Amino acid sequence: MPIISHLEFYVRAAIAIVCVFLVCVTLHEFGHFYVAKKSGVAVPIFSIGFGPKLVKWNRGETEYSIRLLPLGGFVQMAGEAPQETWFPVGQEVAYELDDELRIVRLGDPKDLKRGYVGTVRRVDLTDAMEMAIDTAEGIRTFPVKPYARVMLNARSSIPIVEKHEQMLGKPLWKRAAVILAGPVMNFLLAGVLFAIVNMHTGIPTTTIGEVEPHTPAYAAGLQVGDKIVQINNRAIRSWDDLRSSIQADLISGGAKPKPLRLLVSRDGQTRPVTVTPEIEKNGEALIGIESTMSYNPLRTVPAGFSEMVRDTGLTVQAYGQLVWHHQFSSLSGPVGIADVISQQARLGFWNVVMIAGVLSLNLGMFNLIPIPALDGGRLLFMIIELVRGRKVDPQKEGFVHFVGFAILMLFAVVITYRDVTHLF
Incomplete structure (x- = not known):
């Protein structure tokens, strides 16, 4: 039985890894593909997977194919390089x-x-x-x-194809739209996946679902069903707002939490309640309440996209820490990412969906870094073109992207080696 259970785990992990990479990378490439088509750019190849072709078919000028290694996909657009x-x-x-x-x-x-x-x-x-x-x-x-x-x-x-169907022959704004479409698709996918998880797990609201006995909330007379409208005259619209307001004094350096002035809605009427948080051993300020959970799509879907926006900001901060404090040891390559996905597969399907959203968001952010060979690098050349009023020599730009790609591949090999040594 242990052997069978281990085998089942490895099969689930392998399926999860393939699905996550396939969805995140292929939809990124589909973003480029769709906007290129709409912009009048010829797209000779759109592939799901890498390596030898298993099946292919043609529609218009595009060859579509499914390939042996289902870990992503790629799109070839006419005139990206001369x-x-x-x-x-x-x-x-x-x-x-x-x-x-x-x-x-x-x-x-x-x-x-x-x-x-x-x-x-x-x-x-x-x-x-x-x-x-x-x-x-x-x-x-x-x-x-x-x-x-x-x-x-x-x-x-x-x-x-002729110039009017090449990327090089399109105006700057259309080329920029084609390049941006890949990362934008990743952000949209992340928002959708976060929303789907929220619809399953629910999201906390500002309505009290439980008041723990012998806590500040219990002593202040808060009740199940109370909706917290304001804290210290600050409007409370989400559970995160509520938590941050309770922690505000500690974050600002206060040694002891001050009493909080709550405005609570109960039975259609609002009433003031004063409650003083208590400090737990971990240093967190609590008042002793739990939230009710909402499964309403009108709440869970916007919350998913709000999480996407919040996590985008956190990712930008993380990249800043990476650069300014040289925290390169925190980087992971494909092997490290696959290990994280396999760990989430052990915890269940919804954890895999969540990590797929996180990976999609990070893939979109990473591609926007202005490094040659990445989407951000191509956008950087477009900004240079906009400033100088004429295009950079396409062959020179192509050479820069080639060198950037070679450096990225070398960096990926180093990161992969480090991930493998950490695993074994």
Whole structure:
């Protein structure tokens, strides 16, 4: 039985890890995909999962696929990097022509065995849509037909599109919207997941559900069903407001809590009640009440999005602490995150849903950091473009993102190694 129970746990943990990564990453990529489509940007590839394709289908210019490793997904948008970078000058290329001598298919000679073969001498796949190729008959310039296919391998290809369908050809605000859509989708997902958890667990209200005997609240005459409206003339709208008001004197450095002036609603009438908190051994000020729980979606759903906003602020503060106080030991990579998810899977389904919301929020925040290769890095280049009034050279920007990606991968390897050594 112990072996079976351990096996069941590992299966649940594996399912939880896959589902959390799949949902958080794929919906991030779907945000980019959806806004790109709405902005008129061609999207050649949208994939769920990584690695070899299990199944694929085409709809419009987009190839959709489900792949072997279900730990996320990716989207490829036309013109994120110049299409010219696919064909460096001096590279050997195979090509096929239509009746009008326009290039309709391009690729490596081993993937396009029936095509003509030549050497690239000049290429413009942004404005002129043409290529100069050194052929057996000399250097010839061929127009490239819109949606000509570039062979990624012998069985897979993506289209070459005109400038108006490329990211590079869109106005700044549309490009920014496409990039922001991924993190925004993560924030929305976090709010939705927090709201779903709230609908299951309920949220505390400002109405008293229990008064513990021999406590300040009991001595002051507070009763079950009383609704706390104000504390010290401050409006109380949530349980968090109530708790923070009770702790206010301690936070401000008061040695002993002062009496609190409560305004309580009871039987349709309001009445003042004075209660003095007592200090517990852990240093927390309490008055001895428990809240009633609300399962009303009109309360739980807004509360979920309020939690998302609050946690976003806390995450920003955490990043600040990370930078200013060099607390890099608190960082976790994919292995560390998977370990946290597995621990939550041991505690139950709703804990997994909650940690999925937390991970989604952190994924959105992390991608907004202005580091090359991340969404924030791309937005930084757009801000530079806005300030200087012209675009940064796309090839130079692409090189910066490539270097940033390499550094991120190296950093991820270091963090992963540390996470693995901590686990074992």
